[in-house]
Amino acid sequence: MRRLLEEGDSGYNEMQRAMPGVSAKMLTQQLRELESDGVVSRTELVSDPPKTVVYSLTSLGRDLAPVVGALSEWGQKLTRNRHQQAD
Numbered sequence: 001m002r003r004l005l006e007e008g009d010s011g012y013n014e015m016q017r018a019m020p021g022v023s024a025k026m027l028t029q030q031l032r033e034l035e036s037d038g039v040v041s042r043t044e045l046v047s048d049p050p051k052t053v054v055y056s057l058t059s060l061g062r063d064l065a066p067v068v069g070a071l072s073e074w075g076q077k078l079t080r081n082r083h084q085q086a087d
Contacts, residue, residue, distance in 0.1 A: 001057070002072060004040065005065050009056040031055060039064065 003018055006012060010018075016027055034040040039061040045052040 004057045013055050
């Protein structure tokens with residue numbers, strides 16, 4: 001979601017390259033769940049070949065931007081605190 005919020009529409013392969021620690025199976029599963037929840041839309045662009053799939057946020061997904069931003073800030077703060085405690 002964060003990638004779609006920051007970068008806009010994205011193809012599956014672009015997302016997979018941007019998240020090297022995430023397996024193809026997990027990425028597909030998460031995208032399907034977000035699509036079924038109405039947060040992400042999936043569009044197939046058919047050209048001769050290949051078929052390209054593009055994901056974008058729906059209006060419901062864009063409504064989550066403040067929540068995703070707050071969670072991101074919280075995670076960064078937590079990481080900084082853990083690093084300070086380790087030093």
